[in-house]
Amino acid sequence: MFKGYSLLKYTIKRILQLIPILFAITFLSFAMMRLAGSNVVEQKMLNTGQVVTDAQLEAAKAELGLDKPFLVQYITWLNDLLHGDMGVSFVSGMDVFDTFISKLPATLFLTVTSIVLTVIISIPLGIISAVYKNKFWDYFIRFFSFIGNSMPNFFVSLVLMYILGIKLKFFPIISREMSFESVAMPTITLAIAMSAKYLRQVRTTVLDELGKDYIMGAKARGVKFSTTLWKSVMRESLVTIITLLALSIGSLLGGTAIVESIFMWDGVGKMAVDAINMRDYPIIQAYVMWMAIIYVTVNLITDLSYRLLDPRIRLEGTGNE
Numbered sequence: 001m002f003k004g005y006s007l008l009k010y011t012i013k014r015i016l017q018l019i020p021i022l023f024a025i026t027f028l029s030f031a032m033m034r035l036a037g038s039n040v041v042e043q044k045m046l047n048t049g050q051v052v053t054d055a056q057l058e059a060a061k062a063e064l065g066l067d068k069p070f071l072v073q074y075i076t077w078l079n080d081l082l083h084g085d086m087g088v089s090f091v092s093g094m095d096v097f098d099t100f101i102s103k104l105p106a107t108l109f110l111t112v113t114s115i116v117l118t119v120i121i122s123i124p125l126g127i128i129s130a131v132y133k134n135k136f137w138d139y140f141i142r143f144f145s146f147i148g149n150s151m152p153n154f155f156v157s158l159v160l161m162y163i164l165g166i167k168l169k170f171f172p173i174i175s176r177e178m179s180f181e182s183v184a185m186p187t188i189t190l191a192i193a194m195s196a197k198y199l200r201q202v203r204t205t206v207l208d209e210l211g212k213d214y215i216m217g218a219k220a221r222g223v224k225f226s227t228t229l230w231k232s233v234m235r236e237s238l239v240t241i242i243t244l245l246a247l248s249i250g251s252l253l254g255g256t257a258i259v260e261s262i263f264m265w266d267g268v269g270k271m272a273v274d275a276i277n278m279r280d281y282p283i284i285q286a287y288v289m290w291m292a293i294i295y296v297t298v299n300l301i302t303d304l305s306y307r308l309l310d311p312r313i314r315l316e317g318t319g320n321e
Contacts, residue, residue, distance in 0.1 A: 011304060090281060096282045096286050099271070099286075127234075129142060130202075130206035148196030153258055198244050249298060257269030258273075275287065
């Protein structure tokens with residue numbers, strides 16, 4: 001009962017600490033967009049090649065509220081946000097929240113498939129690499145993980161397009177619908193980079209556990225290595241593996257913009273890239289809020305999961321455990 005109260009108290013404390021961070025992120029992103037040197041009105045004129053007078057330009061800015069001082073614009077936007085209104089897109093004229101929600105399922109689908117494929121690849125290969133330390137399979141896996149970690153996503157995307165899309169014609173080059181066939185290449189692109197990074201960390205974690213005294217004791221008692229590996233080593237490594245997965249979810253939900261744009265996957269990331277190109281401030285702010293909330297939430301959940309998975313980890317500020 002007391003431990004549960006301590007956990008609740010710690011959770012509330014962390015949430016209160018995260019609120020100022022969210023406000024700071026929104027302010028900084030709002031300021032950086034205004035320092036970009038152009039706005040949606042000027043961008044529209046540039047893209048269409050239309051010639052307009054200064055009076056028409058100023059009238060268009062006034063209609064969108066872009067003629068007001070920076071702080072007035074920010075306070076107005078923040079006040080609307082706190083009342084549940086994320087505004088209207090400067091480009092499409094559609095409600096920002098509705099637009100965001102319509103793109104979210106595609107990003108969630110891509111995130112889930114990428115995480116599943118990353119787990120299938122990285123955890124078994126990381127364990128094999130640790131078990132066969134400094135042997136052929138260890139060197140083989142580490143070599144390809146180094147290559148996978150060195151290749152940027154846009155390069156992997158182009159290679160997959162050429163091989164799997166153009167040459168072998170296994171998958172469509174441009175995503176046409178939210179299906180497994182269309183999501184295959186974006187998923188493989190993201191999973192290659194994440195698996196290359198995370199299998200090394202899984203390897204390191206498993207090696208640390210394999211070097212502990214209880215492993216030698218189990219071996220001396222005649223316990224099968226496979227039993228020790230799956231029932232003891234993997235259980236002790238669970239905190240690190242859960243952390244990696246949590247961070248992957250956060251990075252995927254907020255950081256798939258480039259891959260989504262390359263494959264024309266109609267998700268939140270592509271929406272953000274299009275909005276940035278058009279200086280569509282309300283859409284950009286919605287994306288920034290999305291990323292901020294995702295990362296702080298994932299960090300909070302990961303922090304709390306430490307305590308639940310490993311009771312030896314003490315909560316900050318609790319001196320009674």
